[in-house]
Amino acid sequence: MTLLRFKTVIAAATALTAVLPLNPALAIEGGASHYLPGAYNDFGMNLQVPPGFYFRDDLTYYWAQFPDGTTLGRFGAVHLDQDLWLNNFKLAWASDFEVLGARYGAALILPVVFDFNLSGSIQFGPHQVSGRNNNGGIGDIAVAPLSLTWKWGDVHVNLSQFVFLPTGDYAAEKVVNLGLNRWSFETLAGLTWLDADRGHEISFNIGFISNTRNAATDYQSGDELHIDYTVAQYLSEAFGVGVTGYYYTQLSDDKSPLLDRLDQARRFLNLPGVDGYRGEAAGIGPAILYSPEIGGKRVSFIGKWIHEYDVNNRFKGELGMLSVALDF
Template identity: 30%
Template sequence: MGKAVVALAAISMATAPMAPVAWADEGGTSFWLPGQFGSFAALPSAPGWSLPMMYYHASANQSANKTTQRGGRITAGLDAKVDMLFLLPTYVFEKPFLGGQASLGVGGALMSMDAGIDATLTGPRGGTLSGSESDSVTAGSDLYTQGIVKWNKGVHNYMAYTMLGTPIGAYKEERLINPGTNHWSLDGGGGYTYFDKKNEFSAVLGFTYNFENDDTDYQNGVDAHLDWGASRFISESTHVGLVGYFYQQVSGDSGSGARLGDYKSSVTAIGPQIGHFFAVDKAKWYVNLKGYYEFDAENRPEGWNLWVSLLIPLGSQ
């Protein structure tokens, strides 16, 4: 596989940026975006700088007889769309750390979001309102910091990671949907990749702890998430396969503002993927296209989402 194998070094960064939006928890916004880790997640990387870029589109809806809390309101019948362009400049260190290879990335996103509801059941001060309402916003996300350590043992690869969400993104309590979470978040976990130069399988398990949103006195519960990907090279430069994720809140939402009580959400998804290496001057760039169809959702909207990731190597240190 030659130079393409070297280029695999940072694919996990290209296919796993931090996520400023997901359909879960308060207001339909959570720190973790299911599916952000994919194939080759634990594969070690070439030292130096790279620029992972990702375009994300999602469309999701929720039945009018299902309720969700958004800011101070209880709403029903959500229909939402999100478009996001995410950048995560990343540096991979040459010097070993804990016997493995460390990397650090910091980034954020520009987001365009549209949402509509069929009814607002409860107003901020306890009043009721029926009818429809829509909202849209284009703004920046929170700031996301990602640290990863990877270890290689032949065809077996292992990783540990942590992510921090800093609440600097656009947020207004009265909006139906927000680019920012308005609270700090901390996520961590580990993963595995099997790669024999022809076949690949990856899985990453993590947990998110969310701090309280001071504007709404609402604290999202602890989220558990498992992202996976499997693929096979069909040529020197192209691989195809499947991706999927499982998302489950393991503890309910809480705080004086959590008017729905011990609220938990979950969802499952699966879909296809294709990745391709191509030369730009003397460097190997990588592009990946993957899509997810969601099902078996509980207490959250479900739909489909599309990811287009591009990895741009910026040279060694």
């Protein structure tokens, strides 16, 4: 299938989901956000650590489809789904000096997309038009120039500021892009309570993301809020199990000339308006930690699986993540 024909399939599928009353189109431009479920919820995710450099590698597989597709009665249907293999390399630095009683640190995250595959189809009676496209390479780099961590007994509190840079490959005419062609600014606040004697842990993060306008498409994605949590039990110094999850919601409407045109089309058909395309989703699943000593240093291996539910205006799917973390 030619690229032009496939772009027609995806564009038509997205437009149909916008116009039809059953399911609106994807919120946040193209359903793509700098927020990645699973990347913010972990064992000891807000602990104040000793000064030094820390490395972490997260391998993520995410399979999802537009919830339930969109049907046109017995005459047609629209379907979209995606497969993503992503690896995040994270380098963090914890300093030995304090700011306002907190330990200062910084971080850099380099995302490498091994494969991002998007497919779509439109079926009218016995006739079907379908297509598939994929891409891979460097995504949008994130930096955290400010990270402050306080510690009071068993309670650890972190406040961080992240900046997502539009470094990933992007072109408005492409079906699958590695970057979002916009800057995102995220303020993240988190708390971890860890009872070292009994091995109990409760951790959560709250993040607020503000997005700039995509100049190539004149699309302004709305502000985003996410809450990520982990409840864990350590069975030994080297082994722990837990439940992890998230809640995501969009706080403000998406805005663009395209949405205005779709809103007019829906109202012309006596259908509800576009209503801002606000996205919402939640997910939950198990997590496991194994931290043996290797060469005199403790190395952590983490596995997570998150099942998404209560999804509106976003892709819905399953996420698996395997991670390794160490200090040097």
